[in-house]
Amino acid sequence: MTENAVTENAVTENAVTEPVARLRTLRSVALRTPDAKRAAEFYDGVWGLDPVEEDGDVTWLRGTGPEHHILEVREADRNGLGKIAFSVATPREVDEAARRLTGLGVPLVAEPGRLDQAGGGYGLRFTDPENRLIELSADVEAVTPRDPGGQDAVPRKLAHVVLNTVDIDAACAFYTTVLGMRISDWSEHQMAFLRCNADHHVIAFNQAEWASVNHVAYEMPSVDHFMRGIGRLRHEGITPLWGPGRHGPGNNTFSYFADPAGLVCEYTSDVAQVDEDTWLCRVWRRVPELSDLWGTAGPPSKDVRRHMAGVPDPGGWWER
Known part of the structure; x- marks a missing residue:
C-alpha cells in the first residue's frame, strides 16, 4: 500500500471532529519544470510578476500585494506541482495543526519550525491523498505593496x-x-x-x-x-x-x-x-x-x- 493510500485510510478511520487549522489565504504555489529559467523570464518580463529572490535553479516572484511571493518556479525533470502554501494566523496554530494531523494519521513531511526558504516564516508540510505537498505557514515576511493606485495591468x-x-x-x-x-x-x-x-x-x-x-x-x-x-x-x-x-x-x-x-x-x-x-x-x-x-x-x-x-x-x- 502506498503512503498516500495509508494517509487516506488513516483520515477515513479517524473521526475528524474539526479541521486541523483555520486557513486564511492561498499564499503561493510552486511549479516544477525543465524550462524553469525561461518560465521565470516569462512570469517576470511578460506576465507582470516581480522576482524577489533567486537561488540557482529557483526563482520566487511576487504580485503587487503584500505577500512576499505568490509563485515559485523550480528546475525539475518534468512539469509538476512543487507545493501549495496556505497561510494561518500564528505559529501556535501551526503547532496545533501538527498535533491534529498526527492524530489523524497524516504523516508530516516537515515538522513545525522555521522555514528555510525565501520569505522565511514558521510552518509545516504534509501531503494530501494524491501526494501533493501542502504547506501551512505564519510569520512569512511581507513586502510593501507595489503600485497602490493600481495603474499597472499586472496581477496583485x-x-x-x-x-x-x-x-x-x-x-x-x-x-x-x-x-x-x-x-x-x-x-x-x-x-x-x-x-x-x-x-x-x-x-x-x-x-x-x-x-x-x-x-x-x-x-x-x-x-x-x-x-x-x-x-x-x-x-x-x-x-x-x-x-x-x-x-x-x-x-x-x-x-x-x-x-x-x-x-x-x-x-x-x-x-x-x-x-x-x-x-x-x-x-x-x-x-x-x-x-x-x-x-x-x-x-x-x-x-x-x-x-x-x-x-x-x-x-x-x-x-x-
Whole structure:
C-alpha cells in the first residue's frame, strides 16, 4: 500500500471532529519544470510578476500585494506541482495543526519550525491523498505593496489553483474535513470549487485520468486591468489559449495562456465573494453558455484541454 493510500485510510478511520487549522489565504504555489529559467523570464518580463529572490535553479516572484511571493518556479525533470502554501494566523496554530494531523494519521513531511526558504516564516508540510505537498505557514515576511493606485495591468495576488484528480470525491473529502475548506459550487460531477475565505474558490478539483496541475490563476484588480493585461500580452505576440470570457461558477473573468513550459496560467478578475450566512452551493450544468456567460470565448478547444491535462504528476519529489 502506498503512503498516500495509508494517509487516506488513516483520515477515513479517524473521526475528524474539526479541521486541523483555520486557513486564511492561498499564499503561493510552486511549479516544477525543465524550462524553469525561461518560465521565470516569462512570469517576470511578460506576465507582470516581480522576482524577489533567486537561488540557482529557483526563482520566487511576487504580485503587487503584500505577500512576499505568490509563485515559485523550480528546475525539475518534468512539469509538476512543487507545493501549495496556505497561510494561518500564528505559529501556535501551526503547532496545533501538527498535533491534529498526527492524530489523524497524516504523516508530516516537515515538522513545525522555521522555514528555510525565501520569505522565511514558521510552518509545516504534509501531503494530501494524491501526494501533493501542502504547506501551512505564519510569520512569512511581507513586502510593501507595489503600485497602490493600481495603474499597472499586472496581477496583485494568486487567485486559485486548479488540480486534476483521479478521485474528486476523495480530494474534496480531505480538503473539507481535514483543512476545513467549503465547497462553493460544482460543475456537474466534473469540477468542485473550494474556498477558505470569502473568495468563491482558491482551489478547484477537476476529475481526470491522472493527478496534475490544470492551471494557476492570478487576480487582476479589475476587469479593465484584466483586459489591458491581455492587450499587453498580445503586443508581445502571445494570444490566449481560451478567452476572454466570464465563467458561470465563481462569476470570474478568464483568459488562459501557456507559459514557455506549457503550463497553463490565467488572468482573472471579479471573483464572486461568498457570504457564509446566505451562500447556497449549486450544481452548474456543463454547457457552453455557462462555462462562458459572455459568449465571447466559445467552448475550450482540444488544444486547451491537452494543455490543462498536463502530464502525470506522482509527487514525492522531496524524497528523491
